[in-house]
Amino acid sequence: MKIKSTLFALAVAGYATAAAAEPVRVGIATEAYPPFSTPDATGNYTGWEIDIINAVCEEAKLDCKIVASAWDSIIPSLTAESIDIIGASLSINEERLKVIDFSNKYYQTGASIAIGKGSGVTPTPEGVSGKIIGVQSGSIHQAYALRHFPDAKIREYQTQDEANQDLFAGRIDGTLADVLVLDEFLKSSEGEICCNDAGLVAADVSIHGQGVGFGLRKGNDELKSQLNNAIDAIRANGTYDKITANYFNFNIFGE
Amino acid sequence: MPEQTLMKPHRLIMVLVAAVLVLTFAFMMDWAWLPKYSSEIFDALWITIALLVSSIVAGFLLAVPIGLVQVTGPRPLAWLAMSFCTLIRGTPILLQMWVLYYGLGSLFPYMPGLRQSWLWPYLIEAWPYAFVALTLSFAGYEGEVMRGAFKGVPRGELEAAHAIGMHPFTILRRIWLPRAVQRVLPTLGGELILQLKATPLVATIAVVDVYAIFGRIRQETFIIYEPLLMLALIYLILAGGIAFAFRLLENKLPARG
Amino acid sequence: MATNYREMSAAELLSLEPPGWGGALLDGLVVSLQVALLGYAIGIVIGLGGATLKRSGGPVARDLMSVYTTFVRAIPELVLILLAYFALPELLNNVLSVAGFGRIEINGFAAGVLVIGFVQGAYATEVFRGAIASVPVGHIEAAHSFGMHPLRIFHRITIPEMLPAAIPGLSNLWLIATKDTALLAVVGFTELTLAARQASGATKHYFLFLLAAGGLYLMVTLVSAQLFKWLENRVSRGTRYA
Numbered sequence: 140m141k142i143k144s145t146l147f148a149l150a151v152a153g154y155a156t157a158a159a160a161e162p163v164r165v166g167i168a169t170e171a172y173p174p175f176s177t178p179d180a181t182g183n184y185t186g187w188e189i190d191i192i193n194a195v196c197e198e199a200k201l202d203c204k205i206v207a208s209a210w211d212s213i214i215p216s217l218t219a220e221s222i223d224i225i226g227a228s229l230s231i232n233e234e235r236l237k238v239i240d241f242s243n244k245y246y247q248t249g250a251s252i253a254i255g256k257g258s259g260v261t262p263t264p265e266g267v268s269g270k271i272i273g274v275q276s277g278s279i280h281q282a283y284a285l286r287h288f289p290d291a292k293i294r295e296y297q298t299q300d301e302a303n304q305d306l307f308a309g310r311i312d313g314t315l316a317d318v319l320v321l322d323e324f325l326k327s328s329e330g331e332i333c334c335n336d337a338g339l340v341a342a343d344v345s346i347h348g349q350g351v352g353f354g355l356r357k358g359n360d361e362l363k364s365q366l367n368n369a370i371d372a373i374r375a376n377g378t379y380d381k382i383t384a385n386y387f388n389f390n391i392f393g394e
Numbered sequence: 395m396p397e398q399t400l401m402k403p404h405r406l407i408m409v410l411v412a413a414v415l416v417l418t419f420a421f422m423m424d425w426a427w428l429p430k431y432s433s434e435i436f437d438a439l440w441i442t443i444a445l446l447v448s449s450i451v452a453g454f455l456l457a458v459p460i461g462l463v464q465v466t467g468p469r470p471l472a473w474l475a476m477s478f479c480t481l482i483r484g485t486p487i488l489l490q491m492w493v494l495y496y497g498l499g500s501l502f503p504y505m506p507g508l509r510q511s512w513l514w515p516y517l518i519e520a521w522p523y524a525f526v527a528l529t530l531s532f533a534g535y536e537g538e539v540m541r542g543a544f545k546g547v548p549r550g551e552l553e554a555a556h557a558i559g560m561h562p563f564t565i566l567r568r569i570w571l572p573r574a575v576q577r578v579l580p581t582l583g584g585e586l587i588l589q590l591k592a593t594p595l596v597a598t599i600a601v602v603d604v605y606a607i608f609g610r611i612r613q614e615t616f617i618i619y620e621p622l623l624m625l626a627l628i629y630l631i632l633a634g635g636i637a638f639a640f641r642l643l644e645n646k647l648p649a650r651g
Numbered sequence: 652m653a654t655n656y657r658e659m660s661a662a663e664l665l666s667l668e669p670p671g672w673g674g675a676l677l678d679g680l681v682v683s684l685q686v687a688l689l690g691y692a693i694g695i696v697i698g699l700g701g702a703t704l705k706r707s708g709g710p711v712a713r714d715l716m717s718v719y720t721t722f723v724r725a726i727p728e729l730v731l732i733l734l735a736y737f738a739l740p741e742l743l744n745n746v747l748s749v750a751g752f753g754r755i756e757i758n759g760f761a762a763g764v765l766v767i768g769f770v771q772g773a774y775a776t777e778v779f780r781g782a783i784a785s786v787p788v789g790h791i792e793a794a795h796s797f798g799m800h801p802l803r804i805f806h807r808i809t810i811p812e813m814l815p816a817a818i819p820g821l822s823n824l825w826l827i828a829t830k831d832t833a834l835l836a837v838v839g840f841t842e843l844t845l846a847a848r849q850a851s852g853a854t855k856h857y858f859l860f861l862l863a864a865g866g867l868y869l870m871v872t873l874v875s876a877q878l879f880k881w882l883e884n885r886v887s888r889g890t891r892y893a
Contacts, residue, residue, distance in 0.1 A: 212733075304855075
């Protein structure tokens with residue numbers, strides 16, 4: 140049976156890899172994560188991060204192919220070589236550096252809490268005590284909430300989009316996430332009805348890390364230097380600022 | 395199967411191979427994370443079991459009338475029950491869960507007064523949706539089975555009871571239902587295991603069951619294979635327990651005639 | 652620059668042309684059906700082989716089959732999909748690199764086909780085993796005494812005669828296969844359920860798109876059920892003449 144199923148595996152996998160692994164596969168998350176990446180009805184993704192990926196790939200003369208996969212298993216997808224680069228707003232932090240490598244950062248933001256109107260949540264350990272706080276499973280925000288908000292009820296979602304949706308539904312009192320992503324949600328028609336911004340949480344560098352970079356397999360140094368050079372180049376030649384201006388009215392590279 | 399000795403030479407070899415595999419897994423792989431998460435695993439396991447047992451009990455209680463009205467009528471009720479079974483059996487349970495959780499949730503802000511109602515404390519939790527979705531699913535599948543079981547009880551037995559002047563409700567309680575349940579019992583163990591295999595889907599609606607906790611372990615430790623193997627083993631043990639319990643139960647009950 | 656989905660009517664949202672998401676849902680449906688069909692085909696092949704092994708294979712083969720069916724029945728498909736998606740490529744590539752072959756990749760599509768085929772195989776084995784048992788032994792013995800080759804007997808006598816008994820089970824398995832494809836949504840493979848999820852996430856019309864996907868699944872179920880019923884009538888008619 141074992142041999143038989145292996146043969147089937149080969150047959151099917153052969154079908155799957157008809158186009159040999161020549162292009163560089165950039166993994167992004169399947170769900171809407173505006174303003175960084177949002178799927179449209181044609182199966183394409185748009186957003187600031189998608190534009191940056193395309194600009195970096197063009198600069199580095201890489202033939203990139205964007206591959207959507209589940210965010211909560213995006214690091215295993217990288218190590219299992221289903222993708223070659225993670226371009227899914229992955230923050231560079233100590234825990235992740237143990238298993239994968241990162242390019243230099245390409246943006247950096249803070250984390251804040253969006254709350255239901257009148258929930259009275261403030262972005263401090265005391266302010267969330269006894270409240271239900273939604274976080275995305277596997278994100279730095281989950282790690283932060285588990286470490287710094289011991290008295291809150293933490294609810295885990297597969298995607299931030301689902302946490303936002305439950306905040307809108309009123310099932311949670313607040314959600315801790317990237318401030319830019321929450322801003323985008325609060326500006327939407329749902330966000331305006333239900334919620335407002337409670338402000339940034341105190342930074343914890345060991346969790347929040349040093350900004351967002353492209354995730355790479357360890358030892359992939361050639362690709363890493365290609366990406367780093369390309370990030371520097373698009374920052375120097377104005378492409379980065381031009382893309383950013385389409386989405387934000389301030390510089391999101393951080394210091 | 396005629397009686398056979400359990401220990402034939404090739405079985406010994408298979409057991410040996412299995413033992414070598416298990417030992418390889420146990421010693422060659424990384425299990426250092428296990429003690430750290432053991433209490434969380436047990437909590438989550440409890441949630442899986444609680445959801446399984448409660449949804450099966452509630453689902454079965456629903457399945458009895460759903461199966462019955464399809465045999466007895468009245469027509470509109472029979473039609474309703476049949477449509478329910480078709481709907482449940484015709485769509486993926488994952489989608490049903492999402493309709494209940496995210497679909498309904500997206501309508502909450504447009505329902506004034508909902509947040510003041512007594513239901514609200516339940517509506518904000520995730521487990522009630524998991525429970526309802528699993529219950530409806532089990533009721534849909536088992537309702538179909540119960541329909542066949544009610545139909546399959548020999549007419550003569552019911553007519554005999556009727557002839558000696560038994561009240562229709564008494565006939566149902568004393569003869570029809572017990573005989574129908576007896577007929578479904580041999581397949582019930584299998585249905586339970588199918589239901590067990592549906593429970594991990596609750597992780598997609600923010601319920602931390604045993605599947606979800608292993609998802610968190612994989613993310614926090616970045617270890618991929620060991621948690622997956624452990625998770626598979628846990629489901630094997632749970633399913634084995636269910637199968638074993640039903641075999642005991644079947645041996646206890648008189649053979650069906 | 653983002654499309655304003657709030658103002659759109661249900662018909663506009665479901666329209667086949669972007670910005671409507673109807674086309675994306677139909678694409679998802681096609682992918683779901685492809686995965687289901689391929690997995691189903693693999694399942695039938697495994698099932699036929701497995702049933703033959705269980706009936707006439709040696710004790711070792713029979714025991715191995717039991718191990719296989721036990722595993723498949725007990726482990727949730729979702730866990731099997733994760734194993735196929737993450738653990739299997741690693742395992743295969745280790746074997747392949749020892750044997751001197753290049754790397755292979757198992758994407759969401761392949762993982763789905765493999766797992767559905769693997770799971771269906773176990774259940775199909777039972778369906779075929781029962782159906783083959785319903786073929787009168789005399790027919791097969793008669794064919795034997797004519798000197799028919801065993802393979803020829805299998806495809807001329809056993810298969811046609813067991814089909815009426817197998818079709819209800821096969822119909823059930825096909826419906827399970829179509830619904831199991833939804834699980835691929837969890838590993839981020841865009842089939843019908845994930846397409847509906849993406850549509851609802853992007854437009855915030857959760858109810859509309861999840862129900863629309865449900866309607867599509869239901870349609871597949873109802874149409875398939877009719878097809879199988881027609882097929883059952885056909886093959887049963889055939890046996891009456893035989």
